[in-house]
Amino acid sequence: xxxxxxxxxxxxxxxxxxxxxxxxxxxxxxxxxxxxxxxxxxxxxxxxxxxxxxxxxxxxxxxxxxxxxxxxxxxxxxxxxxxxxxxxxxxxxxxxxxxxxxxxxxxxxx
Amino acid sequence: xxxxxxxxxxxxxxxxxxxxxxxxxxxxxxxxxxxxxxxxxxxxxxxxxxxxxxxxxxxxxxxxxxxxxxxxxxxxxxxxxxxxxxxxxxxxxxxxxxxxxxxxxxxxxx
DNA sequence: TTTTTATGTCGTATGTTTGCGTCATTAAAC
DNA sequence: GTTTAATGACGCAAACATACGACATAAAAA
Numbered sequence: 393x394x395x396x397x398x399x400x401x402x403x404x405x406x407x408x409x410x411x412x413x414x415x416x417x418x419x420x421x422x423x424x425x426x427x428x429x430x431x432x433x434x435x436x437x438x439x440x441x442x443x444x445x446x447x448x449x450x451x452x453x454x455x456x457x458x459x460x461x462x463x464x465x466x467x468x469x470x471x472x473x474x475x476x477x478x479x480x481x482x483x484x485x486x487x488x489x490x491x492x493x494x495x496x497x498x499x500x501x502x
Numbered sequence: 503x504x505x506x507x508x509x510x511x512x513x514x515x516x517x518x519x520x521x522x523x524x525x526x527x528x529x530x531x532x533x534x535x536x537x538x539x540x541x542x543x544x545x546x547x548x549x550x551x552x553x554x555x556x557x558x559x560x561x562x563x564x565x566x567x568x569x570x571x572x573x574x575x576x577x578x579x580x581x582x583x584x585x586x587x588x589x590x591x592x593x594x595x596x597x598x599x600x601x602x603x604x605x606x607x608x609x610x611x612x
Numbered sequence: 613t614t615t616t617t618a619t620g621t622c623g624t625a626t627g628t629t630t631g632c633g634t635c636a637t638t639a640a641a642c
Numbered sequence: 643g644t645t646t647a648a649t650g651a652c653g654c655a656a657a658c659a660t661a662c663g664a665c666a667t668a669a670a671a672a
Contacts, residue, residue, distance in 0.1 A: 397631075400553045401528035405535070413526035417660085418511035418519045421600070425515070428604035436618065443510045448661050450620065469618045469669045480605045487597055490531070494538035495590045507661075527630085546648065558631050560650065579639045579648050616671070621664105628659070634652085641646075 408490055411483050414459045419444055420452050427462060427475050435464075435471045518600055521593050524569045529554055530562050537572065537585050545574075545581045 398406060414420060419442055426441050427433055439449045453473060456462045460479040465472045508516060524530060529552055536551050537543055549559045563583060566572045570589040575582045 397554065398528050401532055405528040405531045409526050409528045409531055412522045416519050416523035416526050418508050418515040419660095421515040421519055422511055424604050425600075434618090435620095439619095444507065444660090445662050446619080447621090447663075451660080451662095454620090466619095471619065475604065477605060480601065484598075484601045484605065487601070488594075490535075491590065491594045491597070494534050494585065495587060495594070529630095544648095545650095554630090555632050556649085557633075557651095561630080561632095564650085576649095581649065614672085617669085619667085619669105621666075623664090624662090626660085628657100630655100630657075632654090634654105636651075637649085639646105639648085642644080 404486070404490075408486055411459060411487075414455055414461065417452065419449070420456055423449070423452060423456060424461065424475065427473060433473045435473060438473065514596070518596055521569060521596070524565055524571065527562065529559070530566055533559070533562060533566060534571065534585065537583060543583045545583060548583065
């Protein structure tokens with residue numbers, strides 16, 4: 393494949409798919425949930441919370457960062473991660489919109 | 503790996519991850535959107551709508567069926583697919599719940 | 613200045629997903 | 643009964659994801 397097949401679809405579907413993909417691993421969901429509850433958000437704390445190697449957790453954090461769900465701020469040796477509430481709101485909106493869109497026509501049943 | 507690492511996480515996170523995974527491809531989202539709009543829902547029609555081979559579309563349909571998002575009903579040679587509104591409602595609920603859960607503590611910011 | 617600590621990057625092995633051609637099956641049309 | 647049509651199952655190749663040990667870097671502690 394010289395180009396990506398996913399490019400053949402609507403941009404909005406591509407974005408929802410991208411976010412869904414990043415939410416498609418329980419470790420990443422667990423990280424999000426932990427970040428929502430903790431105050432400190434230090435990378436090391438997250439690693440201790442997740443039953444995977446430090447390297448793997450770090451990779452998952454990069455993924456979450458890539459789509460904009462979290463931010464990392466360097467503080468000396470440590471890194472403070474936090475949820476991006478703006479991004480979260482956007483995601484909540486587009487997911488809700490899509491799910492409502494596809495279930496709005498209640499009249500049609502098979 | 504002799505066991506699945508994903509099993510190390512909470513059952514509810516596993517289910518959300520599973521649903522997110524099935525929503526993580528634009529083709530499958532396009533199928534859902536199409537099914538929401540069309541009245542006929544014949545497999546062949548879906549294939550015509552999606553810019554991928556018949557075989558690939560069929561595979562995506564099986565995935566959607568596997569998590570319960572759609573149902574297929576055989577009608578002679580053809581197969582009528584339709585959205586499962588019950589499943590959709592469940593998914594909407596658990597997604598909304600999770601997204602609200604992780605963004606509810608607005609007070610904590612980095 | 614040396615050591616320790618927190619973190620990220622790289623390479624790699626293994627597993628999973630995507631995409632498609634070919635074949636098998638079964639119903640309808642002829 | 644043959645042929646045609648719609649679909650799913652099988653098998654393969656390429657791409658991508660997951661997981662982790664080993665190495666690199668850079669701040670803090672000793």
